[in-house]
Amino acid sequence: MNQKISIDPITRLEGHGKIEIFLDKNGNVANTYFQIPELRGFERFVVGRPIEEMPLLTNRICGVCPEAHNMAASKAADAVYKVDPPRTAKMLRELLYMAFYCTDHTTHFYALGGPDFVMGPDAPVAERNILGVIHKVGLEIGGRVIQMRKYGHAVVEMIGGRKVHPCTSIPGGMTKGITEDQRREIEEMGHWAVEFARFSLKLFSDIVLGNQEYVDLILGDIYTHSTYYMGMVDENNRVNFYDGKVRVVDPGGKEFVKYEPKDYAAHIAEHVEPWTYLKFPYLKNVGWKGFVDGPDSGVYMATPLSRLNASDGMATPRAQEEYERFYATLGGKPVHQRLATHWARLIELLYAAERWVELVTDPEITSPNVHTKPVQVPTEGIGIVEAPRGTLTHHYWTDERGRVTRANLIVGTTNNYAPIQMSTHKAALNLIRDGRVSEGLLNRVEMAFRAYDPCFGCATHSLPGQMPLQITIHDAQGNPVEVLKQFC
Amino acid sequence: MTTNKPKFAMYWAASCGGCEIAVLNTHEKILDLDANFEVVFWPVAMDAKYKDVEAMQDGSILLTLFNGGIRNDENEHIAKLLRKKSKIMVAFGSCACEGCIPGLANLSPVEEIVRTAFHTITTDNPNEIYPRTSYDVPEGELRIPKLAPILLPLDQVVDVDYYMPGCPPESHQIAAVIDLVIQVIHGEAQLPAKGTVIGAGNSTVCDECPRARNVKTIKAFRRIQDIAPVDPTLCILEQGVPCNGPATRSGCNARCPQAGAQCIGCYGPAEGVMDYGARLIGAFASVIEANTPAEIEKILDGIPDPTGQVYRFNLAGSLLKAARPAWGKEAS
Amino acid sequence: MTETFEPTIIGFTCNWCSYRAADLAGMARIKYAPNVRLIRMMCSGRLDPTFVLRALSGGADGVMITGCHPGECHYMEQNYKALRRFLLLRRVLHGMGIEPERVKLVWASAAEGARFASETTLFVEEIRRLGPLNWGKQEDGPSTMDHEGPSSIVHGQEVEVPA
Numbered sequence: 007m008n009q010k011i012s013i014d015p016i017t018r019l020e021g022h023g024k025i026e027i028f029l030d031k032n033g034n035v036a037n038t039y040f041q042i043p044e045l046r047g048f049e050r051f052v053v054g055r056p057i058e059e060m061p062l063l064t065n066r067i068c069g070v071c072p073e074a075h076n077m078a079a080s081k082a083a084d085a086v087y088k089v090d091p092p093r094t095a096k097m098l099r100e101l102l103y104m105a106f107y108c109t110d111h112t113t114h115f116y117a118l119g120g121p122d123f124v125m126g127p128d129a130p131v132a133e134r135n136i137l138g139v140i141h142k143v144g145l146e147i148g149g150r151v152i153q154m155r156k157y158g159h160a161v162v163e164m165i166g167g168r169k170v171h172p173c174t175s176i177p178g179g180m181t182k183g184i185t186e187d188q189r190r191e192i193e194e195m196g197h198w199a200v201e202f203a204r205f206s207l208k209l210f211s212d213i214v215l216g217n218q219e220y221v222d223l224i225l226g227d228i229y230t231h232s233t234y235y236m237g238m239v240d241e242n243n244r245v246n247f248y249d250g251k252v253r254v255v256d257p258g259g260k261e262f263v264k265y266e267p268k269d270y271a272a273h274i275a276e277h278v279e280p281w282t283y284l285k286f287p288y289l290k291n292v293g294w295k296g297f298v299d300g301p302d303s304g305v306y307m308a309t310p311l312s313r314l315n316a317s318d319g320m321a322t323p324r325a326q327e328e329y330e331r332f333y334a335t336l337g338g339k340p341v342h343q344r345l346a347t348h349w350a351r352l353i354e355l356l357y358a359a360e361r362w363v364e365l366v367t368d369p370e371i372t373s374p375n376v377h378t379k380p381v382q383v384p385t386e387g388i389g390i391v392e393a394p395r396g397t398l399t400h401h402y403w404t405d406e407r408g409r410v411t412r413a414n415l416i417v418g419t420t421n422n423y424a425p426i427q428m429s430t431h432k433a434a435l436n437l438i439r440d441g442r443v444s445e446g447l448l449n450r451v452e453m454a455f456r457a458y459d460p461c462f463g464c465a466t467h468s469l470p471g472q473m474p475l476q477i478t479i480h481d482a483q484g485n486p487v488e489v490l491k492q493f494c
Numbered sequence: 495m496t497t498n499k500p501k502f503a504m505y506w507a508a509s510c511g512g513c514e515i516a517v518l519n520t521h522e523k524i525l526d527l528d529a530n531f532e533v534v535f536w537p538v539a540m541d542a543k544y545k546d547v548e549a550m551q552d553g554s555i556l557l558t559l560f561n562g563g564i565r566n567d568e569n570e571h572i573a574k575l576l577r578k579k580s581k582i583m584v585a586f587g588s589c590a591c592e593g594c595i596p597g598l599a600n601l602s603p604v605e606e607i608v609r610t611a612f613h614t615i616t617t618d619n620p621n622e623i624y625p626r627t628s629y630d631v632p633e634g635e636l637r638i639p640k641l642a643p644i645l646l647p648l649d650q651v652v653d654v655d656y657y658m659p660g661c662p663p664e665s666h667q668i669a670a671v672i673d674l675v676i677q678v679i680h681g682e683a684q685l686p687a688k689g690t691v692i693g694a695g696n697s698t699v700c701d702e703c704p705r706a707r708n709v710k711t712i713k714a715f716r717r718i719q720d721i722a723p724v725d726p727t728l729c730i731l732e733q734g735v736p737c738n739g740p741a742t743r744s745g746c747n748a749r750c751p752q753a754g755a756q757c758i759g760c761y762g763p764a765e766g767v768m769d770y771g772a773r774l775i776g777a778f779a780s781v782i783e784a785n786t787p788a789e790i791e792k793i794l795d796g797i798p799d800p801t802g803q804v805y806r807f808n809l810a811g812s813l814l815k816a817a818r819p820a821w822g823k824e825a826s
Numbered sequence: 827m828t829e830t831f832e833p834t835i836i837g838f839t840c841n842w843c844s845y846r847a848a849d850l851a852g853m854a855r856i857k858y859a860p861n862v863r864l865i866r867m868m869c870s871g872r873l874d875p876t877f878v879l880r881a882l883s884g885g886a887d888g889v890m891i892t893g894c895h896p897g898e899c900h901y902m903e904q905n906y907k908a909l910r911r912f913l914l915l916r917r918v919l920h921g922m923g924i925e926p927e928r929v930k931l932v933w934a935s936a937a938e939g940a941r942f943a944s945e946t947t948l949f950v951e952e953i954r955r956l957g958p959l960n961w962g963k964q965e966d967g968p969s970t971m972d973h974e975g976p977s978s979i980v981h982g983q984e985v986e987v988p989a
Binding site: 044156276 | 611
Binding site for chain 2: 874875876878879880882883896903906907909910911913914915917918920921922923924961
């Protein structure tokens, strides 16, 4: 019986998770298992519900990114009725979505991922959190982070009806539009968001890229994996969060496939393991070869880094400049170093803010024509968007009255389950030697999965918070011999 | 690092994280929370572990906000653990109060829930593998929690002091409750009676809704996509879209009706309502304009999913709790 | 089990007609099945669907609601409300896996003692045929903590995993 190190629960993660690390008789890592211990059953209980409720019910898959599910379900519901919403409705949805992206990426960078860099991975535990960041960069910054969240959610509420679990998106469009007063307010906030995004990138540049130690950390092998990369792109192969085709590039950066949402099932399959409630998506046409890197393994990633890798550029000017700088600095495409995801996320933040301004200054954004009545008999539909954590697919079949008869959902973070498993194992394997577990391990194992932003962000003001980790080391008889803890 | 500030905890069971976001959407109010409390356990935000909670003295946590329904044995275990360690336990949000959306799983046997998830069209599972609560890998044993046959609201497994409804509770309500609790700590206010619903109103959503209401005579029920956008000045139910306002507790400012969408009932039963679905059935039935069975049935056909319509958020908390197939075999 | 199942029925009867009909049946010594426990309301329109759900979740196998014939309601139109609630309630119960036949609505006037009796007896036989509902059995909610040790994830069911 191997020694087992249990990390339970993982925190700063959407929902629940735990890590089990097994050591061999030399005290080196034999294997690592990243388990997901929960299942709620959405794919079963949405059956029987009317299709127009899908955006509302699937909001509750995740209260951090309900907007993503709301969008995917709305697009799927449109497809079910084969109805095309008016241009203004689509713009309003995308505008809401861009504002949401801004809050979400901000939350992750400043409260979760950022502290590792702003403070450093080996900084004293008590400082390696949002408070430490604020202390180092100033209270004014903290206020700005709160402001970004406030603005983003204000826009979500104005367009979506509520700050959490928006309710205005229905098959065929929206239940209402926006007034000119609202439009002006949203525009003002959008300009502010662009400046905030630029500021965040500068912060990253000064504090992280200006520090050789961090650059080495990012470029290091421990957090590097060579897999396929997935992201949604527009007709010019630029990153688009709301609509387009799904593009996958191979570990060498070459396009492997570009598919329309309706064809997703020909390209994605999900592998099952009996020790976890979550499945592992992989590329069907490459095949499941296990938790391994490389072009022969069907494992793929879907994160901000993936989206940049899978695209030919960003669709807005300032974000495009940053995109070019990103690849120039890191030595070309694709970038395999997972910690670079934090940087990619900020580039996406800038794109979302610029796109926000683009949409809200479109002359038709205040048009009252926001809904097209569906007239076709409902049948089946697929909607795909890019959730902040990855490509999100909603697929519904309905009866002739529009009641769901079957559903298939492949959720953002799920795409990354195999990469998360692999990254966690690689970090543990490289950091735990001869049965010795150091404080540095705790944070550096966290950093392995934190880069993926597994669906939850704790916001602007997190309490003295570093990752709660407790590692218990057992001897051969299973008696605990050492307990290492990190908490405040 | 310990302080003399009263201790605070927040935990999520079978939930979505929306309640956490709603708390964070109180924006600067969070600073007041931080100034007045020591946060000792909040898995989303900071690093205390289950073992740390176990090591705390019973009753040493002043206030625990528990959101999420009880879906598996880990949820139940932590609910009981936190109950022991906390003076005041609040069922926070619709999931903890009444089961909320994950409670819809109670319409099916839990075996079907699992089977469906592991047999989607993209799932590659020719050997019919299902998750196991205990599974031996070459290196040792792996465990995951066991699913309960039905999802339960919090007060079905532990004693609850207060209920704060909403999916999620609106941030202005959360801010008000934080203010109240801080006042209580400073001796400036009293806590309400145990069992009170806090952070919400005593009336129905209709009371907060600015739309004009007349005598209702429903001749047909409509789907919102068939008549959108609805007349912005008139009651949505009157326009034929089934709006759950009449049975739903006030407190949210009727945001959804103000945004042109029907109320779907996320604030749970209004004051004095024993079964949300029954109340809504009564409300809808009262305004149908028909007296013969044939005419009535025709109008009712306009509601495509009556069970989901009336029990969308409240199934687990209702009198029946779950559909018959979900209760499973005879209790052995 | 060889005993005949004796259904437990709750009967919500309107004061002005069906309750009097029940009275009449009693006085005329008309035999009818004793399984129905009557609860008197002033009007069938008083029937809150909650009553039906309380009855079913509390151990009843069936619920009978009786009111005045359409057009004869003592309070003018309230029996129509009862009818509408009953029809919507049945649909909801159907979605909950409860056979619609377990809840029955009967119009009977005060003079129809014999009819009240026969409808009651008919209903009891119908419920006997359907079998017990047994809702109350798991009222306390199943506890998950009783299931220890290696087992499938699902209560009471083993699932084989290939080696």
